Amino acid sequence: MAVHKRPAAFEGVDGASYSVDILTDTTGDRTAPWGAYLLFVRWGAGEPEVQGHLETGFLTTGGSELVVRHALGAIPLLTVKATLDGLIRGTRP
Numbered sequence: 001m002a003v004h005k006r007p008a009a010f011e012g013v014d015g016a017s018y019s020v021d022i023l024t025d026t027t028g029d030r031t032a033p034w035g036a037y038l039l040f041v042r043w044g045a046g047e048p049e050v051q052g053h054l055e056t057g058f059l060t061t062g063g064s065e066l067v068v069r070h071a072l073g074a075i076p077l078l079t080v081k082a083t084l085d086g087l088i089r090g091t092r093p
Contacts, residue, residue, distance in 0.1 A: 008077060010040075013085045016051070017043040020080055022072050023055075024065045032061035036068035040084050054087040 007019045018040045027035045035058030044051045060071045 008080065010081050010084055012040075012042075012088045014088050018054075018084055019043070020084070022069055024069055025058075027058065027061055029061065033063065034065045034068045035059075035061040036072040038072070038080065038083060040087065054084070056083060056087065059083075 007021050009017060009019045012018050020038055020040050022036055023039050024034055024036045026033055037056045037058050040054045041050055042052045042054070043049065059075075060068050062068045062071065
């Protein structure tokens with residue numbers, strides 16, 4: 001996202017197009033109050049229309065929203081793609 005100023009996009013193992021974004025939320029854990037996860041939006045063929053989504057659980061937790069967003073943003077795109085394909089196949093990363 002930092003290089004192209006837009007979310008990364010992938011073709012999943014199911015042949016569908018997906019874009020990905022990093023989202024954050026509170027965890028309810030006082031020792032690590034923030035978590036970050038990936039949200040994959042599945043796009044329909046032809047006209048851009050959202051057909052569904054997949055999301056991970058928290059992949060990182062920490063003391064601040066900025067810290068967890070930065071940590072998750074540092075993972076390689078190949079890992080993000082493998083995570084997407086695992087979700088499609090029904091396996092969690």
